[in-house]
Amino acid sequence: MYKILTKRTLGPGIREYVIEAPDIARVGKAGQFIVLRLHEKGERIPLTIVNVDPETGGVTLVIQEVGKSTREMGEQFHEGDSILDFAGPLGEATEIENYGTVVCVGGGVGIAPLYPIVRALKAAGNTVIGIIGYRSRDLMFYEEEFASSCDELIIMTNDGSYGKQGFVSDPLKQILESGRKIDRVWSIGPAIMMKVCADITRPFAVPTIVSLNSVMIDGTGMCGGCRVNVGGVAKFACVDGPEFDGHQVDFDLLMLRQGYYHDEESCSMDAYMAKQAEGVEK
Amino acid sequence: MIHAKQTPMREQPAAERVHNFNEVPLGYSPDEAVQEAERCLQCPHEPCVKGCPVGIDIPKFIEHVKNREFGQAISVIKTDNSLPAVCGRVCPQENQCQGVCTLAGRFEPVAIGRLERFCADWEAENETRYANIEPDTGKRIAVIGAGPAGLTVAGEMRRRGHSVTIFELLHVAGGVLMYGIPEFRLPKHIVQREISALCEMGVEVKVNKVIGRTQTVQDLLDGDYDSVFIGTGAGLPRFLGVPGESLNGVFSANEFLTRTNLMKAYRFPEYDTPIKVGKRVVTVGGGNVAMDSSRTALRLGAKESFIVYRRSEDELPARGEEVHHAKEEGIQFQLLTNPIEFIGENGNLRAIRCIKMELGEPDDSGRRRPVPIEGSEFEIEAETVVIAIGNGPHPLIPQSTPNLDLNRWGSIVADPETGLTSIPGVYAGGDIVTGAATVIEAMGAGKRAAVAMHAFLAEK
Numbered sequence A: 001m002y003k004i005l006t007k008r009t010l011g012p013g014i015r016e017y018v019i020e021a022p023d024i025a026r027v028g029k030a031g032q033f034i035v036l037r038l039h040e041k042g043e044r045i046p047l048t049i050v051n052v053d054p055e056t057g058g059v060t061l062v063i064q065e066v067g068k069s070t071r072e073m074g075e076q077f078h079e080g081d082s083i084l085d086f087a088g089p090l091g092e093a094t095e096i097e098n099y100g101t102v103v104c105v106g107g108g109v110g111i112a113p114l115y116p117i118v119r120a121l122k123a124a125g126n127t128v129i130g131i132i133g134y135r136s137r138d139l140m141f142y143e144e145e146f147a148s149s150c151d152e153l154i155i156m157t158n159d160g161s162y163g164k165q166g167f168v169s170d171p172l173k174q175i176l177e178s179g180r181k182i183d184r185v186w187s188i189g190p191a192i193m194m195k196v197c198a199d200i201t202r203p204f205a206v207p208t209i210v211s212l213n214s215v216m217i218d219g220t221g222m223c224g225g226c227r228v229n230v231g232g233v234a235k236f237a238c239v240d241g242p243e244f245d246g247h248q249v250d251f252d253l254l255m256l257r258q259g260y261y262h263d264e265e266s267c268s269m270d271a272y273m274a275k276q277a278e279g280v281e282k
Numbered sequence B: 001m002i003h004a005k006q007t008p009m010r011e012q013p014a015a016e017r018v019h020n021f022n023e024v025p026l027g028y029s030p031d032e033a034v035q036e037a038e039r040c041l042q043c044p045h046e047p048c049v050k051g052c053p054v055g056i057d058i059p060k061f062i063e064h065v066k067n068r069e070f071g072q073a074i075s076v077i078k079t080d081n082s083l084p085a086v087c088g089r090v091c092p093q094e095n096q097c098q099g100v101c102t103l104a105g106r107f108e109p110v111a112i113g114r115l116e117r118f119c120a121d122w123e124a125e126n127e128t129r130y131a132n133i134e135p136d137t138g139k140r141i142a143v144i145g146a147g148p149a150g151l152t153v154a155g156e157m158r159r160r161g162h163s164v165t166i167f168e169l170l171h172v173a174g175g176v177l178m179y180g181i182p183e184f185r186l187p188k189h190i191v192q193r194e195i196s197a198l199c200e201m202g203v204e205v206k207v208n209k210v211i212g213r214t215q216t217v218q219d220l221l222d223g224d225y226d227s228v229f230i231g232t233g234a235g236l237p238r239f240l241g242v243p244g245e246s247l248n249g250v251f252s253a254n255e256f257l258t259r260t261n262l263m264k265a266y267r268f269p270e271y272d273t274p275i276k277v278g279k280r281v282v283t284v285g286g287g288n289v290a291m292d293s294s295r296t297a298l299r300l301g302a303k304e305s306f307i308v309y310r311r312s313e314d315e316l317p318a319r320g321e322e323v324h325h326a327k328e329e330g331i332q333f334q335l336l337t338n339p340i341e342f343i344g345e346n347g348n349l350r351a352i353r354c355i356k357m358e359l360g361e362p363d364d365s366g367r368r369r370p371v372p373i374e375g376s377e378f379e380i381e382a383e384t385v386v387i388a389i390g391n392g393p394h395p396l397i398p399q400s401t402p403n404l405d406l407n408r409w410g411s412i413v414a415d416p417e418t419g420l421t422s423i424p425g426v427y428a429g430g431d432i433v434t435g436a437a438t439v440i441e442a443m444g445a446g447k448r449a450a451v452a453m454h455a456f457l458a459e460k
């Protein structure tokens, strides 16, 4: 059992957890993830490591409620409770070097996994330009964290309720078109956002790293369910990635595969909601 | 006068069992077991014992069954095999103990596996017999991977008085016995019963520990452990490498079976992990894994389930009993056939393009090599395909252990007698060394490694 040390709500349906897992906290690095299972009947869900604290043994996660398991976690699992299974760190760590000037683009909950990468890049001596985007102001989190780690920070909201109005890809394009020398780009967020960013940087030949969230089960290379197509070759996102060269990734295939269990996911959510409603009546 | 035929074992009827995940063969009653035991000739030269990779004293345990001394029978079995309830169910007996039984020439061989299963189940219902544990030696060993190889090493080393910790990356111990072999062939509570018995002996099982990530082999050696055993199996699924393999609806057998067995997707949405099966399901391959996948597909609601295998019936590597059960359940065999392309519609599988094969000259394995017949392409409509053409070595340990010698397939090189690897104090066995093989061979390797590790620790 893995104890929840702290839980914080960052916005509607967005929570930050610190889970006690000392052996993972000792070695986990930016870019890696864990797989957790809430309870005996739970699914194995992959979540990125946002921070580790070897002193307290805490592993920080940020979770957006998108379906049954993430919602159940957000609603039912509180500080002091325990999670049944927690395994990691999985996947390859981000390659951190002093590249020069880098742009780190994050969208939605992708902003959380981007944060440790930004910090590590900064510590390695890079000039870091952050671009983070949210649907609207009430969904914002980690603004201060980014502000203190980035040399420049651009905040976008889709509805213009804070920062500039538009998509994260807009300022990325402007920076590249301005002729400023950019040595590397990270783009982490929904598949469509990563695809658009990769399309923007391609003509400028700026290496662009994306983090792929294909559907996973074991997270250790044993099922092949997470396979993605990179440069025409099938790769397992959980062990070969999750970070890949964005210019080589077949994003359309990724999105098709992400949608395969759509009907079952809705069914699972409905069953959960019905059970909650029943509980309330009792 | 001996009966020519084995005492039959009662089974769930095929029409009924394709709708549930309950075990298919129902086991012997004590009378049936005694009746079967009476067929044994007690051959002085014991061919059956030599046919068993762990050398169970088969005539002796059968004699006890015949005399209704079931407790003594299980004690005899357990001297050499710590997972009898498992082996009695899944060993390919026809190629091992039963294949060389004296009766096998003219009659049906003694049903050794069924008798072994009977004794193990009898023990579970009546009295548990524990192995004697030697006094503590103060030595500590780490076992990586909780499949049959690792579990065997753990039991054997604990019995010799060493302290044993098993590290397993999944959330349960058991390896393929838990995530691969289906409930209807090997009920999971039986596997867990065997693992609980190990825990009661004092073996510590740590799940969710991904060795190579959470800790490395070197960390274990530098830390608390005097010796390490690697039993991480052949968990890397192979794909065909034909066009369309990324379509939705194309599964590796590992994914298909893991969702179903380990994550219990057959009870979705009570359990959270889903699985999707089409009306028509095709499984590619001819081994146990393929039989398990095609039979699982029926139980998950497929209307028709096919096996596509590139050689002929004679070369099917699956256990005879599995092929027999599959046929009874209505699995359709498309033999001498190989898939060449998966055809999709909106990203989902719609059909499989296949080509007919014929058998040519013998290949390295001594079996006749299948060669495609030009112009014989045809399509099978299907929404789901399961690829069960074998697994490669699980790569995490090989990748994260720099001094470990590997062969050209990426398997760990270990001495066949002792299991010793290229790193002093580090032993390996089971599928990670041999490539995908059998439960009992993995256990045999575990037993031999335990003997060698014990000798190594005595000198240390």
Ligand SMILES: Cc1cc2nc3c(=O)[nH]c(=O)nc-3n(C[C@H](O)[C@H](O)[C@H](O)COP(=O)(O)OP(=O)(O)OC[C@H]3O[C@@H](n4cnc5c(N)ncnc54)[C@H](O)[C@@H]3O)c2cc1C
Pocket: A033, A043, A044, A045, A046, A047, A048, A049, A062, A063, A064, A065, A066, A067, A068, A069, A070, A071, A109, A112, A113, A212, A213, A214, A215, A216, A217, A242, A258, A259, A265, A266
């Ligand atoms: C390497 C990796 C790192 C991730 N990191 C984070 C993170 O830090 N924070 C976060 O909020 N989310 C993260 N995710 C996504 C998270 O795993 C899914 O949101 C979660 O599994 C959804 O479960 P659910 O039951 O709540 O939703 P479901 O109802 O199962 O699904 C809702 C949506 O989530 C996607 N999804 C479902 N199952 C999986 C799965 N096993 N893996 C990936 N996506 C899935 C589906 O395509 C669907 O769009 C990560 C995914 C991967 C692969």
Ligand SMILES: Cc1cc2nc3c(=O)[nH]c(=O)nc-3n(C[C@H](O)[C@H](O)[C@H](O)COP(=O)(O)OP(=O)(O)OC[C@H]3O[C@@H](n4cnc5c(N)ncnc54)[C@H](O)[C@@H]3O)c2cc1C
Pocket: B090, B091, B092, B144, B145, B146, B147, B148, B149, B150, B167, B168, B169, B170, B173, B174, B175, B176, B177, B180, B181, B182, B209, B210, B211, B212, B231, B232, B233, B234, B235, B257, B288, B289, B292, B319, B394, B396, B397, B429, B430, B431, B432, B436, B437, B438, B439, B440, B442
């Ligand atoms: C579907 C299926 C059906 C089969 N049917 C039969 C049958 O009927 N009869 C028969 O005799 N054989 C059968 N086999 C083969 C048999 O199951 C295997 O030969 C046997 O399980 C091998 O045992 P093992 O201990 O070497 O490895 P495994 O059983 O594969 O166990 C390895 C364990 O190590 C763990 N592991 C891997 N890497 C790490 C790591 N880095 N850190 C921690 N843990 C790790 C894995 O999670 C796994 O639990 C079947 C196999 C499959 C897949």
Ligand code: SF4
Pocket: B051, B052, B053, B054, B055, B056, B058, B081, B087, B088, B091, B093, B096, B097, B098, B112, B113, B116, B440
């Ligand atoms: S362990 Fe397997 S090979 Fe040995 S006697 Fe039992 S069934 Fe036969």
Ligand code: SF4
Pocket: B039, B040, B041, B042, B043, B046, B047, B048, B049, B058, B059, B100, B101, B102, B103, B110, B112
């Ligand atoms: S070979 Fe067959 S008949 Fe002879 S002792 Fe063994 S089981 Fe009995």
Ligand code: FES
Pocket: A215, A216, A217, A218, A219, A220, A221, A222, A223, A224, A225, A226, A227, A236, A237, A238, A239
């Ligand atoms: S999640 Fe199973 S192989 Fe990647």
